[in-house]
Amino acid sequence: MNNLTNNDFELITQLLDGELSSEQAAEVTKMIGSNPEMQAEMDRLSEISNAIRKDDEEFVPPKKAKDNVFLALGIPLAVSAPSLTSMSSEIANLISIGAAFTASLLTFTMFYSLNDVDSNNVATNSNVPIVSSYEKANNNNIIIEEEPMDLEVEADLANTASSTPAISPSNTNIDTRSNNIMNTSSNNTNNSIDLASNNSDIATKQIDNVSINTNIDENITSIPNTKRELVSAWESNIITSRKTGLQTNNSIFLEGKSITTNGLTYTRDYLTIIRTKATSNNLNSGQFDVSFLTNYFTTDVRGIISAGLSWYDQNSNPDLRNPVFVGGGIEYTPTFTNLLANGYFDTFINGQLFLGSNPSYKMEAGLSTTLGGMTNFPIVIGYTRNYVRDYQFIRQEMNDGLFIGTEISF
């Protein structure tokens, strides 16, 4: 049906693209004029090209992109247009808190409306970027997540100025910490797995174009893979993650303190969550066996029922060059003098402000009851769910379900 050769097609394409010399063009035009098949072919290709030319779809770059560029280069934002990044931290805080209040309300709603989902039936999507947490791990693990140090405070961002923010692949603090944990965990030796091993990153790869590479490669900052070590211990999950952002936090248990226990040093620099899931191993006639934690508690019982929602960047490779995503979270926590009594001891709100990079969010919603008070290690009995907004929907990634253990977070 179609007797045209590849050469004919090629000539038509090049004619339409203006890639033929005038002599060639005249010749091909003549050929087309005398060949209906070639004419039809050209009409179709023209139609496609014309449609594309009429494409008036506009892709307006987000305003914040410019600020991000300027911020990363240390160019005063005044040169760029004002946006969220140029707000004072107080305003940003207010926004965060405001958003967090709403989030808190949502949390309750979500918690009550969704808690009938069977965790076993919730598919875990392997496409979700691996983030900070225990939800990617098996039970009975300690997860130490290391993240670059750079994304600390806003002032640091402004000070990155002319030098490329070096995201150091190694961090002595973290390394030391890892070693501590490795050394102090008794059952860990054979279980070290690097969850991020397949996270090889674009930034370290060479750009194909040699001419560009020779000039800009030196400026490519490598983004280190997030290194995680998985260590088996206890009947619990311990999640330690270096903070990657700015937070305002009324830390209730760790205010300005550094706690050392069982070889683990907890500082304000780390988010540490220790949780133990209820499993057949620690269920005992309907009661949770928390004997493994008893060393850490006193008898002072103060009940805290808290619910919160954290909404934050879960990108595992924070990149200072594209730093601006502000997330927020809140935990509303009325504190009771004793459990189930309506005597409020204190009420506080734990607001958080995060600074991240790519807008991939994680929401964690839950309800927990904390027993503790005197110590810095409360028992937490709770129920949490994680909702991850990836690239399609906000959806539940994993139901943590009921857990018991202790939780420290900052």
Next chain:
Amino acid sequence: MGSKLDKYSDPELFELVQSRGKLADNAFSELYDRHSPRVFAYCRRFLGNKEEAQDVLQETFIRLYKSSNSDREMTNVPAFILTIARNLCVNSQKKKKPLVSYEDYMFVRENNNDDNELLDLIKMAMETLPEDYKEVFILREYEGLSYQDIAEITDTSLTNVKVRIYRAKQKIKDILEPYLVDLNKHEKDE
């Protein structure tokens, strides 16, 4: 800014940036304003994902700025910028997340009316192209670049570019063939 930088050519602006003088930042801002829409559009079409496109856009201009550290004489700023963007897009593509964002998905759906039906079909057909065909097709059809420019940007031979463009167009045309035939029929009937 009142500095009338919009009257400067791209190479002049780049020189100002290189000078690190008092106008350097404004010159860079002008370059950004001038070229970012095009770069963003290119990235968006190439990557199909808004977030990734923004990341690449930002990184492109960061690298552009840093490249001004050298004594490079810049003659074709847009091509240089596009080359950076293209390389970043290719790299990004290599580790691309398989999912399309909800927003991006809805974006295509919502715009799917009769007026630009052909355009939507072209975009869908484009997505079926191998990456190296897709990129030359975008550079040619959307950016209007010459084969020679495309060869330079993609660091491939001119012959290779010719072949890729021709094959890309053929493939898109083949996919759209039934639709185009229908369209022509309707037009004739009318």
